[in-house]
Amino acid sequence: MNNKLIDSLLHPKESYERTQALREAINELQNNSFSSPQENVINFLRSYKTEDQVQAALVGILLHRLDRSKPPQIGVFARLFPALQMLWEPQIQKMAIEIFSGHSPKEVFYELTDMVALNEGSEEDRYYAYNVISTVDFDSVPETM
């Protein structure tokens, strides 16, 4: 990951610049699957909190890919949940659906609610879990994908 990309990710002049950097980081990770981003970038991805659903989804995808073969973690689901309906970002939506594959959105929603209500999981994951349960309508969440 080059310095310009890292700078755009960690110290963007505008929010849009960070979104672009996140997209680039996904491409880079995809094209160069054996290299991991630097520690400061990984730390940033884990600790970054945003209500921007596109940025959140991009971070979720990156965190999942960094975990390599592991099944998606609840924090990844929390960041990606709004992307399931993201018609205006078809690529992100497609990746979110792939990561959710085999999981019930309703069951994930239950888990996210438990995290917030019972103070479970990491602070960052709870941040995104609250974003989901405070913006999505429970009745509109499907049982299956």
Added chain:
Amino acid sequence: MYRLPSQKNSDSNKEQPTTHSLAADSIRSPSAETINPLQLTPSNLFVLQRTIGNRALSRLLSQSNTQPPSSLINSNVPHSTPTSEPVQRIVIQKKYDPNKVPYKTEKSLIDRANELYEQREDMLDKGDISGIYSIGGDFEELKEIAIANGWLEAYDLLIKWGEMIPGDEEEEQEFALYDKVAELEKKLKGLKSEVSDASEEINIIMDELRSIEHIAAMNGWNHIVNYARKVGKYTPVVYGNPSGDTTNSMDADKLDEIIKNDVPDPEEAMGIIEALESQASESLKKDKDEIIDFIKSTIDENIELSTKENIKIIKSFINTYKTAQTRKFNFDKCLQMLYGVLTTGLKRRTESPEIEVTGEPFNPELPEREDYTGIHMSEIESKYDVLARKSGAPEKDGELIPGAVHEVDLAFLDGMRGIADYRVTLTEEEPVLGGGDGGGEKVYALGHTGAINFEGALSNRGGERLYGVLFPPGFMDRYGLDLRTKGISGKSAQTPVDQDFAQGYMYDDKEKTHRVEIPSTKAFAIRAEDNTPDGQAHIHFSRSNMNIHGKKMSQLEFMRLFVIGVVEFNMQGFVINIKYF
């Protein structure tokens, strides 16, 4: 449609320096770019014939040297660089003197065309062709203005005077459609002044207008869409991107209603409280009454749903109750979960530092509301402060997103008041709403020229439309934090985060050597980029913890509070639609 490179920003050539605007000083005129020597290829010949006329072209060809005059080669217009002098006031640069806006009417445009024609003939008579490129560009620009305003007589004259190839098939269809609306308008007026049993004919005309509007929408001829709507006086329709041959559309008021209703139902929340109270006797929890009191008071405080945070608290409350019910949790577990979720919601509300805005509240005198359709934006900017944006058709990776509604249409909805924080996709069922940009920022240019000249990839990918949000005059100066020249290099400083606003200063460099003060009288940042030397205002959708003159609100709510109206304008800066809120 071909545009000369110099036309992209052709108006910049006419600009007069205004008052002490340092950012304006840094504008690079388009003509400051190096002009490459002219090569007369067949396609260049066509372009030249079209823009400078046959007589000038034949003179050019007859010269052994086919290069343009040396004065045009490698010419650079001097420009000054930004200085570090302090800026006292935010001045939005005007392209024209507002009192002398050119081409307010078809006649003024024809006069200008005549003037140009005479100038060109005079030049050719004298054998000096150094200015014909610029005249050719001016003709082209006038023609586009004539098209945008539906000035048929002027258009015909320009084709003739400019010795241009008459418009292509698409242009002709556009004009024919515009003409048809004008004809229907006349017919409608005639019918209304005649007998009263003309309703059947009126209905036929209305159907025709709708069909014209539909064709115009498919082709992106928004001035015709708006003209047809104006004549038909029917409820505006919001269009989504076409899906195949189908144009998705829906009544704008209905969409507005759906967006406004995208909030939790207060009655549902109150019903849950009643249910909790009635079941309280079943609970074994010692502190159940305290918890229920806490829940009641929290819901009471937020039930008005006046802020985004209120909405989130109520929605998470309802969702959690439903979750517990569906999973058949007992009363105590349900109570514990509701308590946990509400506690988190309240904590979140105060998690980001409070940004307090102080000073004398702004009570501007508002200009009279006028219909500016067909008038140049510079006229509006002499009355209002304008934040403007260029936005492309909603697409991703080169494909239009079927059913996606254009940002400009969203900005015109009552619920959005010029600042669209939703994305909407029309589907066969209910529209899909999303807050894709929910936590990001929306950046608006100060003044229409910044939006027209904006070169960002997302705004220039096709289907571009321009709109401006009207604020009271002086609003930007009163609440905007001018960072246009406050950066470490004398350029614009970066965007301050919540913490910076709250503490009253920021650093523009990682080493923290360049401190920038943020007075507590300011509520949003105004930066500058190469495309927006006059400035760009940043609205952060997640900046929710603000206290403005003693009232809690988000930055978005604050901005909307002052929005007076919204206008759509074309690439020449003429208003094609206006709405006041």
